[in-house]
Amino acid sequence: MSKILVASICAIFLCVQVNAQEAVLRAFGPSGENEYCIVFNSSWTHLPPSLNNATLYQLVNLTSSVLCHQTDLPPEGLNGKAVVVMRGNCTFEEKALIAQSSGARAILIASKTSLSTPSGVNADKGVNIQVALVRYKDVLNMQKAFKDNISVKLYAPSAALFDYSILVILIISMFTLALGGYWSGATEQAPWEANICHAAYKVILVLINLAALGGRRKSESSDEIQFTPLKVVIFVLGMCGILVLLYFFYKWLVYVLIAMFCIASAMAVYGCLAALVQMIPCGQCSFSFRDKTIEIRFFFLAAFCIAVSVFWAVYRNEDRWIWILQDVLGIAFCLNFMRMLKISSFKICVTLLSLLLVYDVFFVFITPFFTKNGESIMVQVAAGPGATGEMRGGNMVEVPAEPTAPNEKLPIVMRVPRLSSPTQYLCGMEFSLLGYGDIIVPGLLVAYCHRFDVWNNNPTKIYYISCTIAYGVGMIMTLIVMVFSKMGQPALLYLVPCTLLTSALVAWRRKEMKRFWAGTVYEMEENPVAISSNESEVIVHPKE
Incomplete structure (x- = not known):
């Protein structure tokens, strides 16, 4: 029955035509x-x-x-x-x-x-x-x-109401979220993989220091970041501040963000490929630099990742084909972000996702009442000033009369050209967009669900699978509303309720809500405990 319903929806999308x-x-x-x-x-x-x-x-x-x-x-x-x-x-x-x-x-x-x-x-x-x-x-x-x-x-x-670029966006988001959530849980079982990725970071940083003729030594501690309630509030307030600054000072800050993306994407690609390189038997000889021992294979991998990142920076405005490389770098960035950020409890997941839901809705639906041009701050920053080809969801369009210098765009979105647009190459490239946050934010919950499955030895991965499916349902809802409303949507408005409610329902049905809400491993690491023979009794010793 569900297959028939999905097929019917797709048929409607493909048959209904709209006047451009x-x-x-x-x-x-x-x-x-x-x-x-x-x-x-x-x-x-x-x-x-x-x-x-x-x-x-x-x-x-x-x-x-x-x-x-x-x-x-x-x-x-x-x-x-x-x-x-x-x-x-x-x-x-x-x-x-x-x-x-x-x-x-x-x-x-x-x-x-x-x-x-x-x-x-x-x-x-x-x-x-x-x-x-x-x-x-x-x-x-x-x-x-x-x-x-x-x-x-x-x-x-x-033009068809449904564009195949939407299907590509859905596949990219589902693939990235599922793989990132699985990787985060897998590091609980295979800590050596996290060590490999951290070693990859060291090599990247060495090459960056070489290019910059110096730099401070980095900490030898783990690169994982754990969220606390206070960090969640600071994180969301920081995102609000950065978005507002980008809106008012876009033409200067865009280059700062591009430079940061180049560095972060090089590190992310390195982190994703490090485990594969570890399987290569050759190139295991090493050399020393500033008291660090670096394997030859990791050195060449670092050089390759930096070269790819620089290549994107040079050709970032070649809209006809550079979107492919940007999406690949974006996938690596999202995967690495989900692996690095560790959420220790469902309580923190609820706090983080709820605050970001309010943030998303406010900057998409509320800010048009305060901006001079009636455009939402979120859409304006995501597409870039003057990037009208990426904001033509409504009834009004604007096409440049003369060739102009390319508008710099923030590399914070997945971009796929609208494949069925009949005037794509005459009137300018149009893109379907999906922000990285619409993958990473629900992905943190999916990652927590997989880690909870690992902690509890769930062979069916029930939390991970159900939350991933819920994300897919939320994305489909987002895309349907976007297509019929012909305007950008705050995706978290649909993704957050779907994923949070599904995860909570699974925990309630399995009678594990108390443990799922409070978390296990990471909260115990923050507070040393002694567990008695009765598993339900936990005695917390104050830190010395």
Whole structure:
């Protein structure tokens, strides 16, 4: 039954079509044909869905005027033709009415600025011709290619409501969370693996010190971090402060975050590959540097990881393909983060996830009431200022009129291009986004569940498996709401209740809620205890 339900939902997503605000202008001339991006408002302008259904119009070039007066019209009129005029001095509606009075069937408004969705035209006032915005540089390109003998067709290919990039995002998030949670629990059984990863960190830091011509010596202690209630509150407040600072000082802090991501991702890839390198029999010879002994194989692995990180930094704005490497580095970053952060009890999980749920909802849904442009701080920071191609979930779009310097984006999201967008390469790359926090935060709970399974020798891994499935259900809910609402969603609004309630229900059904809530191993390590022969009796000795 469940398989039929899932199949039905997928079928609905694939069959339902939506009208895009971006369309295609196909220009024909004696020497060939070209396609260009145009932007229109589908609420009052109808464009056919395919080239075969579109009407061919001869194009009249009036870019020497803005067509705000009848005197701007040519003496011979525009009967049955399309006309292109410059933007400015009067409304789109006024331009359309003047062109329509002369017999025009379509009007293209050339813009030297960004192509924002036309507004202010009311079909009830008599505008019944096609109205769209086109880049002025594209008009110049048409003139250069076809001179004055140009014919055009305007059409808006329908896009599926469901884009396959959403399925890719779901697979990436599920894979990363399941593997990260399993790895965190596996280190409870195989502490040698954690030691290997820590050794990998030492090698990375040695190479970074070499590049920086020095640096302080690092501690020899474990690299694991354990959360306490106080650390949870400080952590969440710190995230709020960093997000607000990024919103106001983005153009400076973005480079700091990029540099930090390069270092962190190199360390993360190293930590993930260290266990595999350990299986390689060759390269076990070592050398000494600053009282540290380093194996040759680890040295070359460190060099490889740093090279990959630097490669991403150099080509980070190549949207057509660099997203693949960024997602790989992001997966490694999330895996390593979940392994390093240790949550010792369900009590701390509830505190952390609940606070971050409030944080996520506030910065997505509440902050638009306080920002000047009505955009949420979370979306603005995640996509980057000016990155309109990654925020086109609603009814309004904006396409740059001229090639500009790439906008720097924070490497804190998984990015997958929208694979079914019909205007992807004409109007600019569009991406589906998922923040690292939407994987890491529930992943900390999944990791705790797996460690609890290990502590209690649960052969079925019931806590780990059930929490992972609950995360998948929460992600599907998030994506469904996002698709139908056509706006970004705070994923934790759906992920936190699904994972917390499922974990609590499993513990309650197994009559282990008290132990699950309080934790076991890590809280006992913080307070030395002596356990009597009665397992339920624990005597805590004060620390000396």
